[in-house]
Amino acid sequence: MARWEAGARERLVVAAVDLFSEQGYDATTVAQIAERAGVTKSTFFRHFPDKRELLVAGQETLSRLLAEGIAEAPANASPLEAVAAGLERASSIMGPVNREFAPRLKAAIASSAELQARDALKSVGLTAAMTTALVARGVPDPIAALASELGSLAFKRGYAEWAEGRGANDDGLAPYALAALAELRAASASLD
C-alpha cells in the first residue's frame, strides 16, 4: 500500500487529465478519477480539495521556487536578472514526464471554461509571488510589477514552446523560459 500511496498524487493527475480529455471535465467525477488511478476517494481528498484544484497542483511549488530563485539572486542582480533566476529555479522541477503530459493538459484545459479560469488564476498567483519577492529585494512597485509580468509571460511562452517538443528530447524547460524572457526584453525596444 505504501508504494502505491507514494505515487498516488501523480497518478491522480494523470488519470484526471486522461478522463477530462476522453469524456469532458464536467462529466468526470472524483470517484472515476480515483478508480482510474487505483486509489480510494478518501486518498483523492487527502491530496486535493476538488477536481478543479488537481490541475493547478503545482502552483504552490512553482510560486515557492520562483520566489526562492529571486530572493537568492546576487545582491547586484537587476530586476530582470532576478526574475531569470526565479524562472531557472522553477523550471528545474519540470521534467520529461511534464513535457510528455503537456499536450493532454492543454486539451483538458481547453475543454472547460472553469479550468481556463482556474489556469488564468494560477498565472496571477505566480506573478504575485514574483512581485512580492522583488519588492522584498527593494525593487520599487511599478518596476516589480512589470518585471514579474514579463516573467510570467516568459514562463507561459517558454512552456508552450518546450511542450511542443521542438527541441531535443532531453531539453529542460529553463532554456526555453530564459529565451522567451530575452525575446520579450528585446521586443520592448520596439514598443514605441
Next chain:
Amino acid sequence: MARWEAGARERLVVAAVDLFSEQGYDATTVAQIAERAGVTKSTFFRHFPDKRELLVAGQETLSRLLAEGIAEAPANASPLEAVAAGLERASSIMGPVNREFAPRLKAAIASSAELQARDALKSVGLTAAMTTALVARGVPDPIAALASELGSLAFKRGYAEWAEGRGANDDGLAPYALAALAELRAASASLD
C-alpha cells in the same frame, strides 16, 4: 414592464454584488438576485447564463472597444500608442456609476475563489483581444504580446487608482489608465 426591463441588466449586477458582499457568493442564488432586482428568474437567464458570468458582464464590450481603438489608431502609431488608443476607447464606457460600484465589486470578487478565477480569465480575454488587434495591424508576435500585456496591466492599475477615488469626482477612467501605461513604459527602462 418595458421600463423595468430596460434597466434589468444593470439592476441584476448591482443586486448580485450587494448580495455577494452581504452573504457570500456561494450562499447567493439566482432566485435571490432576481428578487432583489425586482425581475423574474427567466429575465435573469435572458441576460446571463449563470451567477458567475454576471460579474464579468462587461468583458465582451471592453474587448470590442479595446480592439476598435487599436484598429482605428493612425497608421503611423507605434504599438504602444495603438494600445493607448484602445485604453482610451474602452475607458469611455466607465462612468461615475462604475466608479461608485467598484469597491463593492472588489469585495465580492475577494470573497470567492471562483470569482477570482473568472476575473483572471477576463484579463486574459482583454489581453488576447488587444494582441489580435495589434497583429492585424502588422505588429509582430512578441511585440504584440508584450504591448497588450502592458495594456492589460495598465488598465487594471489605472482602474484600481480610479476606483479608490483619489482624483476629482468627475474624472473619467482614461487619464488613470494612460498614466499607468506611461508609468509602466518608464519602468521598463529600469529592468536591467
